[in-house]
Amino acid sequence: MRSVLPALLILGSLSACAPQGVQAPETYPLSGRVSGDWGSNPRLRLALVGTGIPGVVKNDSAIGQNLVSGGLNTWEFGFDLPKPGAFNVAGVYQVVVFDDANNDTKYNVGEKFARNRQWLIVSPVNGNFAGVNLPDFLGGAEALPAMTLSSGWNLYDQSLPLGAGNPSAFTTLRDYDLSR
Template sequence: MRPVLPALLLLSAALVACRPQEVRAPDAYPLSGTVAGRWGDSPRLRLALIGTGVPGAVKNDSTIGQNLVSSGLNSWQFGFELPAPGVFNVAGVYQVVAFDDANNNAQYDVGETVARNRKWLVVSPTDANIPAVTLPAFLGGGEALPAMTVRSGWNVYDQSQPLGSTNPVPFTTLLGYDLSR
């Protein structure tokens, strides 16, 4: 009877891991906002976390939990589940983008219509001074972020605002991460 108990525990853990992710209202996710713009007829809108670790580990992930719902003509609300900061062992600079998954492969591909903003999500395993970053070509390349000081976990850097004591700023929940094209 004893060998059966560990097997049952292992089976129940596997079943819990395989269950579908819970879909929540957009504002119940750690990152939420709106998507605006013209996308044409019947777009296949998805969200992806794209960016790069420091140095050089490129990420393009649209399998992260998300909810994107229409809120009117050419307008959507979204919620996005950011990975726990502890899964990153190096600092990184990322954006969540909306894209029309034209080839339906559930991944952002260069050439697909995309919406983004000027806010960067900077994650760090510790409080740190991050060096300046130049982005890979598939993210537009050539756009460099300045050297900055960040706190452990997720931080948001708004390029439209001056770098300072409140930019970047750490967060656990970020509302108003609006995307447009």
């Protein structure tokens, strides 16, 4: 009689690698509320958009997420962020919500969207971030100032003064609200 132990070990290891199912919004590393008028029957979806330094553009809506209706024009959401170790360069990102009008699960220019003034900055190391300027053909203005970052994910809130906890490192971020 052949042993079934190797087969059970293989099945067990495969199921451990399977993606997690949909979870409650507050169990994701990033969560918040979506609000505003999105019209009738919107197909809301979230995407991580931004760029690595230097210029690796990301527009990824295939990341685990959950949007749950909270009543008229409000939704609670949870969103998985890539593990900081997946990045070998610093990057500046935002999570946006969009109405996936063509139902292709990707944010396309022209679809209704909302974002906030909070930037998610990932850094592979502790240290100083030189800042980001717009290209000269877009005016060359400063998009993000120079700042000190911790290794991993950092939150920079443009509506608050730089310094004294802004930016701040995080592993779990609540109240990342998005509104139209």
